Amino acid sequence: MEAGIKPGRTGNSYNLMAKVSKEYLAGLIDGEGSISVFNYTDSNGVCVSVEMTNSDKRLVEIFLQYGGTISIRESGYDTERYGNKVIYRWVANSRRASRLLMDIKPFLIRLKEKAIIALRIIRKVQENKSRKPLSTKRIRELQKLKKLFYA
Numbered sequence: 001m002e003a004g005i006k007p008g009r010t011g012n013s014y015n016l017m018a019k020v021s022k023e024y025l026a027g028l029i030d031g032e033g034s035i036s037v038f039n040y041t042d043s044n045g046v047c048v049s050v051e052m053t054n055s056d057k058r059l060v061e062i063f064l065q066y067g068g069t070i071s072i073r074e075s076g077y078d079t080e081r082y083g084n085k086v087i088y089r090w091v092a093n094s095r096r097a098s099r100l101l102m103d104i105k106p107f108l109i110r111l112k113e114k115a116i117i118a119l120r121i122i123r124k125v126q127e128n129k130s131r132k133p134l135s136t137k138r139i140r141e142l143q144k145l146k147k148l149f150y151a
Contacts, residue, residue: 020062020065022103022104022106022107023107025062025063025100025103025104025107026104026105026106026107026108026109027107028052028054028059028062028063029050029052029100029104029108029111030108030109030110030111031110032052032053032054032059033050033051033052033053033111034050034051034111035048035049035050035097035101035111035114035115035118036048036049036050036051037049037118037121037145037146037149037150039146045125045134045139045142046121046125046142046143046145046146047093047094047125048093048094048097048098048101048118048121048122049091049092049093049097050091050092050093050097050100050101050118051089051090051091051092052089052090053087053088053089053090054087054088055085055086055087055088056088057086057088060088060089060090061088061090063090063092063100064090066092066096066097066099066100067092067096067099068090068091068092068093068096068097069090069091069092070088070089070090071088071089071091072086072087072088072089073086073087073089074086074087094122094125094126095122095126097118097122098119098122101115101118101119101122102119105119114149117145117148117149118149120145121142121145121146121149124138124141124142124145125142
C-alpha cells in the first residue's frame with residue numbers, strides 16, 4: 001500500500017473514495033503543487049488558486065475530494081528524453097482552495113507562509129457577501145496581501 005493512503009472499501013488504494021491523510025496531501029502540494037494569487041480583471045479583486053500537476057493521474061485524482069477540475073495535456077518538455085507524457089492538472093479556486101488549505105496548513109513546509117496569506121485573502125474576499133463591487137479600501141487591502149504573498 002502507498003504511504004499516506006488508506007484503502008477504500010474496494011481495497012483499491014487509489015479509489016477516489018479512499019481516505020488520504022492530510023499530511024500526504026500537504027506533501028504532494030509542497031512537492032508537486034502550487035498556490036497562486038491572481039487579479040480579477042473585471043472587479044479589481046483577487047482570487048486564490050491551488051493546483052497539483054503530475055503525470056500520474058491517480059495522484060491528481062486524490063484532490064477531487066475538494067472539488068475543482070482536472071485538465072489533461074501532453075508534455076512538451078524534453079520529449080527526446082522523457083517522451084510525450086500526458087500531464088494531469090488539478091485546480092481549485094477560492095472556496096474549494098480554502099477547504100484544502102485549512103486541512104493541510106499545519107503540515108506544509110515549503111508553502112506554509114503562502115497558505116496562511118492565501119487564507120487571509122480568501123477571508124477578505126468572502127467578507128464581501130453582498131457581491132457588490134469591492135470598495136477601494138478592500139481592493140487596496142487585497143492588493144497589499146497579494147504583494148506580501150509574492151514577496
